Amino acid sequence: MARRVFYSFHYQPDNWRVSQVRNIGAIEGNKPTSDNDWETVTKGGDKAIEKWIADQMHGRSCIVVLIGAETAGRKWINHEIIEGWNAGKGVLGVHIHGLKGVDGKTSSKGANPFDHITYGTGGKKLSSIVKVYDPPYTSSTDVYDHIKKNLESWIEKAIEIRGAN
Template identity: 40%
Template sequence: MVRRVFFSFHYQRDIVRVNQIRNLPEIIDESAAGFKDSSLWEDAKKKSDNAVKKLIDDGLIGTSVTVVCIGNQTSGRKFINYEIQKSIDRGNGILGVQIHDLKNFSGEVDTAGSAPYLLTKNNYPIYKYINHIKLKEWIETAAKAAGK
């Protein structure tokens, strides 16, 4: 089943790692909602926190699953808990995926970061990225757990 998925992540630090997941042929049919265009993100940040929240809210429209891509600094992002709480409020399936072992622009991997508080507080599953087949399974499992 095709699912519309919101990917939550640290844009500046992890966009290359996240694109390795989002741009796989087997995942491309999953709608990669969220911040695909850095200019939209930067423009919203310049305006106000409310503009960023609106961008997040708009990105969540029509999604059934939220994948929190956990890099080294994800849990410290200003809007991470807002993204997770809004996903909870809309009843999305939610999961965390550790992406620190994927390479950045320089071909470097990173050290593991801590999981965002709302993921652990609510006992959402957290996986270490293995491959696209597993990711699709985890997305489907999260959707079904949320009744979607």
């Protein structure tokens, strides 16, 4: 049975790369939002955005952060990570800089977004527990194939890790 996941990503620079990952059939991801839908949500302010995120996360077992060049440290990415973690969902990251964008080019590797978030009473970085995967290839086709081959097992591992913590 396919897992239902919530994809977290920086929309403007990475939506083309993200659409490639969403097309991997073994995983049921959240429905893509159009620019117009997102504009409508954001016009409602922070509370509307928080509600939209909560609605999108409902019934999902894992949060997959697709990490582009500018993903780390973004307000809503951080919010999605924290909400997913606090709800007991599996959380993981996948670097997507090696996938070609709409312009046919790859991008630079982004920082680990889990370095920006702490958890527990000791204030440990979430990056000390959440796994981030970086496909070891330079060809966009090879990067895609690596993600396709491994995403399902990465999600299962993230759910297992979260269950143990």
